[in-house]
Amino acid sequence: MAPAVLKAVAEKEGHQSWGLDLNIDFVNQIEYYPQKSEITNYLMNQVWPSTAVFEYLSDIIDQFINRVLALNPDVVGLSLLTYQSQIFTYWFTSRLKDVKPDIQIIIGGSGIKKFIADNNNSYCEDLKQLGLIDHYIMGDGELALVEYLRGNLSYNGIDTNTWIQATNQQLESHPYPKYEDYNFDLYRKKEIPIVDSRGCVRTCEFCDIIEHWTKFAFRSGESIFDEMLVQSKKYGIRHFYFKDSLINGNMKVFTRLVELIAEHNRASAEEEKFSWQAYFIIRNSKQHPESLFELIKESRGDLELGIESVIRNVRWGMGKKFENEDIDWHLEMGQKYQIPLSLLLIIAYPTETLADWEFTKQWFKDRVQYGQNPVYQVQLNWASILPNTTLERKNKEYGFEIGKFPSIWFDTNFKITTQMKIDYINELNDVCKPFFAGDLHHILKEFQASAMNVVTSYSEDL
Amino acid sequence: MRVEFNFEFGIYNGSMSVLIKQGDHKLFESIDNIQKNLVAVIDLVSHGTLTIQLDGKNNNSDTEVDSQGNIVADKYVRLQNLIVGRVPVSHANLYNLCRYTTITGTQVNDTYWGWNGEVCVNFDQTNPVLWHAHNNPKHVIG
Numbered sequence: 029m030a031p032a033v034l035k036a037v038a039e040k041e042g043h044q045s046w047g048l049d050l051n052i053d054f055v056n057q058i059e060y061y062p063q064k065s066e067i068t069n070y071l072m073n074q075v076w077p078s079t080a081v082f083e084y085l086s087d088i089i090d091q092f093i094n095r096v097l098a099l100n101p102d103v104v105g106l107s108l109l110t111y112q113s114q115i116f117t118y119w120f121t122s123r124l125k126d127v128k129p130d131i132q133i134i135i136g137g138s139g140i141k142k143f144i145a146d147n148n149n150s151y152c153e154d155l156k157q158l159g160l161i162d163h164y165i166m167g168d169g170e171l172a173l174v175e176y177l178r179g180n181l182s183y184n185g186i187d188t189n190t191w192i193q194a195t196n197q198q199l200e201s202h203p204y205p206k207y208e209d210y211n212f213d214l215y216r217k218k219e220i221p222i223v224d225s226r227g228c229v230r231t232c233e234f235c236d237i238i239e240h241w242t243k244f245a246f247r248s249g250e251s252i253f254d255e256m257l258v259q260s261k262k263y264g265i266r267h268f269y270f271k272d273s274l275i276n277g278n279m280k281v282f283t284r285l286v287e288l289i290a291e292h293n294r295a296s297a298e299e300e301k302f303s304w305q306a307y308f309i310i311r312n313s314k315q316h317p318e319s320l321f322e323l324i325k326e327s328r329g330d331l332e333l334g335i336e337s338v339i340r341n342v343r344w345g346m347g348k349k350f351e352n353e354d355i356d357w358h359l360e361m362g363q364k365y366q367i368p369l370s371l372l373l374i375i376a377y378p379t380e381t382l383a384d385w386e387f388t389k390q391w392f393k394d395r396v397q398y399g400q401n402p403v404y405q406v407q408l409n410w411a412s413i414l415p416n417t418t419l420e421r422k423n424k425e426y427g428f429e430i431g432k433f434p435s436i437w438f439d440t441n442f443k444i445t446t447q448m449k450i451d452y453i454n455e456l457n458d459v460c461k462p463f464f465a466g467d468l469h470h471i472l473k474e475f476q477a478s479a480m481n482v483v484t485s486y487s488e489d490l
Numbered sequence: 491m492r493v494e495f496n497f498e499f500g501i502y503n504g505s506m507s508v509l510i511k512q513g514d515h516k517l518f519e520s521i522d523n524i525q526k527n528l529v530a531v532i533d534l535v536s537h538g539t540l541t542i543q544l545d546g547k548n549n550n551s552d553t554e555v556d557s558q559g560n561i562v563a564d565k566y567v568r569l570q571n572l573i574v575g576r577v578p579v580s581h582a583n584l585y586n587l588c589r590y591t592t593i594t595g596t597q598v599n600d601t602y603w604g605w606n607g608e609v610c611v612n613f614d615q616t617n618p619v620l621w622h623a624h625n626n627p628k629h630v631i632g
C-alpha cells in the first residue's frame with residue numbers, strides 16, 4: 029500500500045504524483061515463467077541465474093522503467109516491502125539512472141534493511157555511494173517524505189539510521205491512501221489495506237516490531253471508519269485488511285470501530301456491508317466480553333489470533349500474558365458467533381521441551397471440534413530469532429546459537445536437533461489437518477517444504 | 491551507459507599516458523598525469539570493444555630495482571575498479587575482462603599494466619543490466 033500512501037502525501041504537498049504497485053505486476057508476470065524458481069532464488073538468495081533468466085529479468089526492468097518514465101517524473105520513490113526487493117531495486121536503479129541520469133531516486137520501506145529492527149543500513153549507504161540512489165528514508169515515510177519534498181534533507185529519517193515515529197495526532201492527520209493508479213483486478217483478493225495503528229501494546233520477546241515502532245500509536249475508531257467509508261465509495265471495495273500488528277491494542281478505539289461498522293452493516297443492503305480481517309490479541313473474558321464478539325460478528329470480522337504457544341509457561345515467558353482458558357474463550361465465542369479465526373503458532377520455540385511438543389499436539393486433538401468453524405487455518409511458523417530482539421539477546425540464557433538466517437538456530441545443549449524439529453512440524457501439521465479449509469493445507473505444506481530445505485541445507489553451519 | 495575506470499598511476503619519471511578509444515573514436519585521454527588516482531568517466535552510446543592504449547614507459551629507465559632485485563619504484567597503470575552503470579565489477583571478473591597485449595606481443599589477462607601496449611575490454615551491451623549479466627557473473631550485492 030506504500031505507493032498509495034506516499035502518492036496521497038505528495039499530492040497533499042501540492043505535487044502531481046502516481047503510485048504504482050510494481051510488485052503485483054512482477055509477481056503476476058513471473059507466475060507462469062518456467063524458470064520462476066531461478067528468479068526467486070536469485071532475488072532472495074543471490075544464486076546467480078542463467079544468462080537467459082537474467083535477460084528475462086532485464087526485460088521486466090525495462091518494461092517497468094518505460095512505465096515510470098512515461099509519466100515524466102522528477103523524483104522516483106521506491107518503497108521496498110522486504111529485503112527480497114533489494115536485488116531487483118539494485119538493478120532497477122542502475123538501469124533507471126542509465127536511461128535518465130538526472131532523475132532523483134529515493135528508497136524507503138522496511139525492506140531497505142534485512143529485518144525491520146536491524147541496525148545495519150549498509151544497503152542504503154552502498155547504493156547512495158554508488159550513485160544508484162540520491163537519498164533514503166528510514167522508518168515511516170509519511171513524515172519524512174513531506175520534509176524531503178520541502179527540501180529539508182537534514183530531517184531525522186532522511187539518510188540517517190534513526191527516525192521519528194508519528195504520534196497519534198499525526199497518524200490521524202495523514203491523508204487517506206490514494207489507489208487510483210492500482211488495478212485491483214490484479215490481486216487475488218480485492219481488499220483495501222488500512223493502517224490503524226503502529227507498534228504494539230505488548231512486549232513479546234521474539235518480536236521486532238516493538239523494536240522498530242517503540243511506542244504504540246493509534247487512530248480513533250471514527251477516523252478509521254471514515255477512511256473505510258471514503259475508500260469503499262471511491263473504489264467499490266468493501267473488504268478491509270488492517271495491516272498492523274493488532275487491531276485491538278486500544279479497546280476503547282476497537283470497540284467504537286466495530287460499533288460503527290456494525291451500525292453500518294445493519295443499515296446496509298448485503299452488497300454494501302463491510303467486512304474486515306486483522307491481527308487480534310487475546311485477552312480475558314472480562315476485557316473481551318461476549319458483547320464484543322457479537323459486534324465482531326455484526327461487523328463481519330475475521331481474526332488472526334496470535335496464540336504463538338499453547339504452553340502457558342512458554343507463552344508467558346514470550347511476553348504473551350494470557351491464560352489457556354482465554355484461548356478457549358475465544359474459540360468458544362468464535363464458534364458461537366461464527367467468526368472466522370486463523371491461529372498463529374510459533375513452532376519449536378527455544379524454551380519448549382519435548383514434553384511441550386506432546387502437550388501441543390494433544391491440545392489440538394482435544395479441540396478438533398473447532399475445525400472449520402471457527403478455525404479455518406492454523407499458521408505454523410517456524411521459530412525464528414530476529415535481529416535486535418530480546419530473544420536474540422537471551423541466546424546464552426536459553427542456550428541457542430544463531431546461524432546464517434533467523435530461522436536457522438541451534439540448541440547448544442544438543443537436546444533438540446534440527447531433524448527432531450522437522451519431524452515435529454510434520455506431526456503437528458498432520459494433527460492440525462482438521463483445521464484447514466480448502467487448499468490452505470496444501471499451501472502450508474509447500475511453505476514448510478521450502479523452510480525445511482533451508483534448515484537442512486544450513487544445519488551444517490554449526 | 492556510464493562507464494567509470496578508476497586508475498592508479500605509478501609515477502616515476504612521470505606517468506604513462508592512457509588513451510581510451512572505441513574504434514577511432516577517442517573517449518578519454520590522460521597525458522602527464524601527476525595524480526596517483528584518476529577517474530575516467532565515459533558515456534558509452536554504442537556497443538563495441540574499448541581499447542585502452544598505454545604509452546610513455548621506458549622499460550630501461552622507468553623501473554627502479556634494488557640490489558635484491560625488488561622493484562622499489564615503477565611507472566605503471568593499474569585498473570583498480572571498473573564501474574558500469576554505477577555497479578562495480580567484482581575483482582575476479584575484472585581481471586578476466588582485461589585482455590592486455592604488451593608492445594612485445596605478450597597477451598595476458600591483468601589489471602596491472604607496466605608495459606606499453608593496449609588493453610581491450612568488451613562492451614557488447616550498452617544496457618548495464620545485460621552487460622553485467624554477460625560480463626560480471628556472480629556479482630554479489632551487499
